[in-house]
Amino acid sequence: MNMPFQFFTLTLVAMLAGAPVGAQTNHEENGEHDHAAEEGQRQASAQMSEETHEEPGHEGSGHEEEGEHEGEGHEQRASEEGHDADGHEEEHKEEGHAEEGHNEAPPGVVELSSESQRMANIEARKLELQPVPEIVTAPGEVQLNDYRSARVSTRIPAQVVSRMAELGDVVEKGAPLVLLTSVEMAEAQGALQIAAREWYRVRELGKSVVGEARYIEARVAFQQAQSRLQAYGMTETQVTQFLRGEDELQLGQFRLLASVAGTIIEDDFVVGQYVETGTPLFMITDESSVWVEATVQASAARAIEPGEPARVRIGDEWHQGTVVQKHHRLDESTRTMGVRIELELDEEHSPHPGEFVEVAIEADQGEPGLLVPERALNRNSAGEWVVFIQEAPGKYRQVDIRRLKELSGKVQIAGVEPGTTVVTDGSFYLNSEIAKGGFSVHNH
Numbered sequence: 001m002n003m004p005f006q007f008f009t010l011t012l013v014a015m016l017a018g019a020p021v022g023a024q025t026n027h028e029e030n031g032e033h034d035h036a037a038e039e040g041q042r043q044a045s046a047q048m049s050e051e052t053h054e055e056p057g058h059e060g061s062g063h064e065e066e067g068e069h070e071g072e073g074h075e076q077r078a079s080e081e082g083h084d085a086d087g088h089e090e091e092h093k094e095e096g097h098a099e100e101g102h103n104e105a106p107p108g109v110v111e112l113s114s115e116s117q118r119m120a121n122i123e124a125r126k127l128e129l130q131p132v133p134e135i136v137t138a139p140g141e142v143q144l145n146d147y148r149s150a151r152v153s154t155r156i157p158a159q160v161v162s163r164m165a166e167l168g169d170v171v172e173k174g175a176p177l178v179l180l181t182s183v184e185m186a187e188a189q190g191a192l193q194i195a196a197r198e199w200y201r202v203r204e205l206g207k208s209v210v211g212e213a214r215y216i217e218a219r220v221a222f223q224q225a226q227s228r229l230q231a232y233g234m235t236e237t238q239v240t241q242f243l244r245g246e247d248e249l250q251l252g253q254f255r256l257l258a259s260v261a262g263t264i265i266e267d268d269f270v271v272g273q274y275v276e277t278g279t280p281l282f283m284i285t286d287e288s289s290v291w292v293e294a295t296v297q298a299s300a301a302r303a304i305e306p307g308e309p310a311r312v313r314i315g316d317e318w319h320q321g322t323v324v325q326k327h328h329r330l331d332e333s334t335r336t337m338g339v340r341i342e343l344e345l346d347e348e349h350s351p352h353p354g355e356f357v358e359v360a361i362e363a364d365q366g367e368p369g370l371l372v373p374e375r376a377l378n379r380n381s382a383g384e385w386v387v388f389i390q391e392a393p394g395k396y397r398q399v400d401i402r403r404l405k406e407l408s409g410k411v412q413i414a415g416v417e418p419g420t421t422v423v424t425d426g427s428f429y430l431n432s433e434i435a436k437g438g439f440s441v442h443n444h
Contacts, residue, residue: 108398122426132369133362140294140359142351148286150260158182186252192225262286292341294359301337303363313358318409360408378431388423
């Protein structure tokens with residue numbers, strides 16, 4: 001029942017209540033209508049009440065359906081988690097089987113395949129007792145090995161025709177370096193041709209025909225002409241080729257040849273330049289061998305003798321050398337004595353002349369001990385010094401040692417027995433594998 005109808009009914013009732021008695025009949029008729037209206041109103045209110053009670057019931061049904069769906073979702077997730085748990089258990093079982101099938105190495109042991117050893121540059125050697133020397137340290141300067149160097153210069157005034165070698169070239173002994181021309185050489189070559197013709201004719205006729213005096217004179221003249229060419233800068237082979245006409249050079253031209261094998265480190269001239277006698281044209285040296293001049297205190301130099309081993313530090317690396325000479329006079333300004341050390345190096349590590357280096361000379365030989373290179377030592381996780389010993393090919397074990405004495409690139413150690421094979425190169429790689437693998441490493 002809507003609100004306008006209710007308002008109209010109430011208004012009608014109020015009007016009938018205030019009407020006269022004569023109007024009762026109408027009032028009763030109207031009352032019957034009002035009673036019917038009120039009865040309709042009560043039925044409508046009851047129906048609205050029933051509808052109100054039914055709506056919460058519907059919501060409860062919805063909750064029940066949602067609860068059923070949520071219950072099914074929980075059961076499905078529980079089922080999936082159960083499968084995941086089973087999968088984890090299976091993975092753990094598989095890992096367990098894998099671990100059971102793998103033989104664990106003892107703690108501190110590294111096993112490497114042949115390929116891994118090659119890539120890590122693993123090198124090992126057997127330790128033997130050797131005298132532990134006293135070390136004399138001193139500063140040094142790199143110099144050319146004068147005994148393996150040569151300066152090429154002209155012996156007569158000449159002019160440069162062409163260059164046949166350049167700065168930095170590596171040449172062999174006897175290689176042509178420069179072509180020169182000279183008036184004096186032309187005169188000497190002409191004189192040799194005349195002397196050679198005379199000597200060949202006299203020698204063919206014989207001493208009995210030409211006489212002994214003429215025979216000797218022709219021979220001496222020929223020899224003098226040859227010697228003059230050699231004195232001017234031609235070799236004996238070049239002179240022979242000139243006499244045979246094999247050099248194909250113009251009169252007065254000649255080539256200067258390398259007198260030693262090595263690298264050209266100087267070539268200060270230009271083509272067309274006129275050079276005087278003794279002018280240096282090339283400097284050649286064998287860079288695989290250099291000298292190191294060490295300045296040693298006079299008191300320490302007394303214990304050093306030629307032939308004793310020495311080590312020279314170039315950059316971060318130590319290189320083995322030998323004491324070859326010791327000066328016999330003190331330097332007047334520094335009151336030190338010069339000690340010459342010879343180093344045999346490859347081109348990669350060859351130092352430059354004038355470079356300053358550190359020198360360690362092994363003087364007095366002391367008591368025997370075990371020496372290893374500095375690079376063979378490492379520290380373990382506890383900070384202790386260790387080396388690696390080779391137990392079998394490809395199998396290395398980390399052992400603790402004690403450092404006894406520093407020897408400029410070498411260390412005297414204790415903790416291993418003589419005859420033990422110790423890793424001298426590649427120990428850093430082995431130590432890193434130990435740290436990575438938790439003291440149990442397999443690298444196959």
